[in-house]
Amino acid sequence: MSSWQQTFGVDPWKDRVDRAFARALVLPLLLALALLAWLLGDTLYRSVSVQVLKADEGPGKTYAFGLSANEILRQELLARGYTEEEVQSALGDPRERRVLLMQNRVELMWNTHEGPFRYVVTGLRDERIADFSLLEGLRRWQELKANLKEGERLVLNPWLDQSFLTRVPSRSPLTAGIGTAIWGTVWVLGLALLIAIPVGIGTAILLEEYVREGRLNRILEVNLRNLAGVPSIVYGLLGLALFVRGMGLGPTILPAAMTLALLGIPVIVVTAREALRAVPESLRLAAFALGATRRQVAFRVVFPAALPGMVTGVILSAARLIGEAAPLLLVGAAAYVPFLPNSPLSEYTVIPVQIYLWVGMNLPEFARVAAAGILVMLLVLSVLYFLALYLRNRFRREW
Amino acid sequence: MEILREKPSRNPKEVLTFAALVLLASVTLLTTAGIVLSLFGEVLQFFRRVPLAEFLLARDWTPLFAEPRYGISPLIAGTFLVTAIGLVVAIPLGLALAVYIAEYARGEAKARIKGTLELFEGIPTVVFGFFALLTVTPLLQKVIPGLNIFNALSAGLVLGFVILPYVANVAADAMESVPRSIREAAYALGARPYEVALRVVFPAALSGIVAAIILAASRAIGETMLVSIAAGQRPILTLDPRETIATMTSYIVQAATGDQPVGSTAYYALFAVGFTLFLLTLLFNILAQWVVERYRERYE
Numbered sequence: 001m002s003s004w005q006q007t008f009g010v011d012p013w014k015d016r017v018d019r020a021f022a023r024a025l026v027l028p029l030l031l032a033l034a035l036l037a038w039l040l041g042d043t044l045y046r047s048v049s050v051q052v053l054k055a056d057e058g059p060g061k062t063y064a065f066g067l068s069a070n071e072i073l074r075q076e077l078l079a080r081g082y083t084e085e086e087v088q089s090a091l092g093d094p095r096e097r098r099v100l101l102m103q104n105r106v107e108l109m110w111n112t113h114e115g116p117f118r119y120v121v122t123g124l125r126d127e128r129i130a131d132f133s134l135l136e137g138l139r140r141w142q143e144l145k146a147n148l149k150e151g152e153r154l155v156l157n158p159w160l161d162q163s164f165l166t167r168v169p170s171r172s173p174l175t176a177g178i179g180t181a182i183w184g185t186v187w188v189l190g191l192a193l194l195i196a197i198p199v200g201i202g203t204a205i206l207l208e209e210y211v212r213e214g215r216l217n218r219i220l221e222v223n224l225r226n227l228a229g230v231p232s233i234v235y236g237l238l239g240l241a242l243f244v245r246g247m248g249l250g251p252t253i254l255p256a257a258m259t260l261a262l263l264g265i266p267v268i269v270v271t272a273r274e275a276l277r278a279v280p281e282s283l284r285l286a287a288f289a290l291g292a293t294r295r296q297v298a299f300r301v302v303f304p305a306a307l308p309g310m311v312t313g314v315i316l317s318a319a320r321l322i323g324e325a326a327p328l329l330l331v332g333a334a335a336y337v338p339f340l341p342n343s344p345l346s347e348y349t350v351i352p353v354q355i356y357l358w359v360g361m362n363l364p365e366f367a368r369v370a371a372a373g374i375l376v377m378l379l380v381l382s383v384l385y386f387l388a389l390y391l392r393n394r395f396r397r398e399w
Numbered sequence: 400m401e402i403l404r405e406k407p408s409r410n411p412k413e414v415l416t417f418a419a420l421v422l423l424a425s426v427t428l429l430t431t432a433g434i435v436l437s438l439f440g441e442v443l444q445f446f447r448r449v450p451l452a453e454f455l456l457a458r459d460w461t462p463l464f465a466e467p468r469y470g471i472s473p474l475i476a477g478t479f480l481v482t483a484i485g486l487v488v489a490i491p492l493g494l495a496l497a498v499y500i501a502e503y504a505r506g507e508a509k510a511r512i513k514g515t516l517e518l519f520e521g522i523p524t525v526v527f528g529f530f531a532l533l534t535v536t537p538l539l540q541k542v543i544p545g546l547n548i549f550n551a552l553s554a555g556l557v558l559g560f561v562i563l564p565y566v567a568n569v570a571a572d573a574m575e576s577v578p579r580s581i582r583e584a585a586y587a588l589g590a591r592p593y594e595v596a597l598r599v600v601f602p603a604a605l606s607g608i609v610a611a612i613i614l615a616a617s618r619a620i621g622e623t624m625l626v627s628i629a630a631g632q633r634p635i636l637t638l639d640p641r642e643t644i645a646t647m648t649s650y651i652v653q654a655a656t657g658d659q660p661v662g663s664t665a666y667y668a669l670f671a672v673g674f675t676l677f678l679l680t681l682l683f684n685i686l687a688q689w690v691v692e693r694y695r696e697r698y699e
Contacts, residue, residue, distance in 0.1 A: 014591055014594075015591075017591075017593060018591040018592055018593045021592075021593035021596075021597075022503060022592065022593070024495070025495050025496070025498055025499040025503060026499065027495070028491075028492035028493070028495045028496045028499075028563070028567075029496055029499065029512060029515075031492065032492070032496075032515075032516075032519060032560060032563060032564075033515065035560055036518075036519065038534075039522075039526070039527075039530045039534075042530065042533075042534050043526075043529075043530075046533070198423060199423045199424075199426045199427070202419070202420050202423030202424060203420075203423055203424040203426075203427055205420060206417075206420040206421065206423070206424045207424075210417060210420060216421075219428070220424055220427065220428070223427055223428055223431055224427055225684070225688070226431065226681060226684060226685075227427060227430060227431060229614070229617060229680055229681070229683075229684035230434065230621075230677065230680060230681070231620070231621025231622075231623070231648065231676060231677075231680055232621070232623070233621065233623045233648050233651055233652070233673070233676070234434060234438075234621075234673055234676060234677050234680075235434070236651075236655070237434075237437070237438060237651070237669070237670060237673040238430075238433050238434045238437050238438070240655070241437035241438070241440070241441055241670065242433055242437045245661065246437070262426075262430045262433075265426065265427055265430070266427070269427070293408060293410065293412075293413055294408065294413060294417075295412060295413050295416045295417075298416075299416075316521075319521055320521065322523070323521070323522070323523025323524070323525070323526075324523070325523065325524075325525050325623075325624050326623035326624055326648070326652065329652055329655055329656055330651070330652075330655040334655075334656045352523050352525045352624070355525050355526075355529065356525050356528075356624060356627075356628065359525075359528065359529050359532065359533075359628055360628070367529075367533055370529055371529075374525075374526050374529060377523065377526070378522070378526070381521060381522075381523075385518070385521060
């Protein structure tokens with residue numbers, strides 16, 4: 001064999017290496033996908049459990065599917081031995097009814113010892129006798145059912161249900177909910193975007209339509225690149241020193257929103273610049289040729305053309321910000337807030353921080369509550385993600 | 400573009416718009432100034448109470464003890480340990496994925512892989528922390544005796560997957576920017592695809608690849624939730640991956656969620672650690688930019 005054949009060309013061993021190499025390269029992708037599937041499956045599995053519970057008050061009855069919360073509470077109170085008048089007055093008074101609903105969670109269970117899809121009323125002080133994973137619980141279902149004692153009930157509990165979404169946090173995993181955190185996220189994210197969108201898009205327009213080169217451009221670009229590399233928790237320290245303490249706003253929604261806004265601005269700038277850059281130069285030149293001023297070109301020609309792209313970018317940035325827990329831990333989100341926030345100066349918590357707090361709890365059932373919380377967060381994120389994807393495809397324009 | 404360099408307009412509307420945009424953009428500059436100044440003010444307070452030598456050289460970090468010691472080395476060691484484990488996972492996997500994206504995947508498949516990576520990046524790290532603590536750690540405990548519930552190993556392994564998309568994306572971009580002509584020349588000489596990938600494209604894109612790794616390391620150093628949940632919050636000076644450790648970020652979380660009276664040394668210590676973290680990540684980012692500028696292969 002001549003030397004060039006040895007180096008390249010006809011070498012069967014090299015063919016084999018080549019094929020093996022191409023196959024091996026797919027491995028990391030498969031590994032990452034497997035991890036993702038494992039993570040999702042694990043979270044789903046954890047969010048369902050079979051439980052034996054002992055009611056603190058009353059016989060621990062279950063109620064047929066299709067009843068209203070009011071009717072269930074009425075029957076439950078009657079079962080606990082209250083008279084008809086007492087029940088009427090308790091449910092008639094809106095305040096007492098709210099307190100009742102705070103302390104007793106009306107949930108739909110997938111299965112109970114009295115049949116599938118029945119409501120139960122879980123009280124704040126109900127006692128958990130046992131908690132099994134789905135498979136073990138189903139395997140031992142008959143045995144557990146046979147051994148139920150007076151006042152106990154056996155349920156297949158999907159931790160993520162309607163009442164989980166509306167309830168405030170609780171010291172007991174049985175009645176803990178994510179309602180406060182959802183509203184906190186809505187408030188904080190809403191205010192943060194209110195600040196970050198104009199700043200981010202304004203900066204992008206300045207960089208793409210006004211100063212594409214020169215000193216101002218360089219300063220802003222270098223600064224943005226460095227800001228994007230700053231760990232998010234450092235923004236939290238900024239918020240703590242400047243907004244919470246410096247401005248005296250305290251651990252409330254407003255400083256949290258300001259902190260999150262600063263974190264979001266570099267992300268929004270990047271996506272908005274991409275959208276602006278996708279608008280072809282010929283459009284600008286045509287407008288200039290018609291005598292349009294720079295402002296008219298930027299805001300009446302380029303901005304509308306880039307709008308769908310920018311909206312997509314903002315949605316993706318919002319999705320990124322929803323999951324941010326670290327900076328908000330420093331500006332007050334770790335508080336125990338048993339009420340819904342109602343003003344920018346309310347105390348608050350947000351979904352990822354609430355999950356973090358649940359993961360840190362000692363009782364093992366809090367892992368189930370955390371799993372339910374994670375599912376809620378991932379659901380919200382996937383809705384945003386697909387919305388962005390839809391908008392991107394729906395309004396894609398070929399120039 | 401000639402037209403973009405015209406004289407500035409004197410029309411008040413034009414001037415006002417420009418001024419408004421500059422004002423908006425200045426918020427980004429103010430953010431940087433705010434970070435530096437707010438950290439710096441509190442850090443000065445800290446070093447008025449604790450000598451710099453103790454901060455840099457002491458070997459324990461015990462702000463809550465009766466006789467507190469403020470040596471940052473345990474936190475640096477913890478950060479380094481978790482980051483190193485993460486990189487051990489992310490570098491081989493990420494680079495292999497980058498080669499696949501840049502050299503092998505075509506059209507649809509490429510877009511789909513990039514979409515998947517985007518999805519991966521979008522998962523909040525608190526979710527990965529939950530997964531590491533409750534799923535990966537119990538599994539590892541079956542294999543590795545003496546593994547703590549909170550340990551650097553499990554946090555680091557999962558962290559590797561968190562920064563993997565980052566390594567893959569940035570490195571793939573670097574490889575894709577290697578001109579096509581160089582590949583064609585190698586093929587013309589009879590090189591196989593794997594030889595082109597490993598011996599032509601990879602070396603040509605090396606500066607970008609190194610930058611990708613440095614940026615990923617910087618991300619790992621700043622990662623907070625995953626580490627605070629899964630690695631624990633106990634600052635000890637060790638490089639044993641089975642141990643419970645504390646990183647700079649997890650200390651900040653721990654201190655911030657506890658009750659730290661404003662004005663106490665422990666409160667200022669929060670900012671001293673934060674400032675160190677800020678400087679370290681800044682250094683890494685500048686280093687990455689420098690590597691790209693200095694060692695870029697130019698093909699014109």
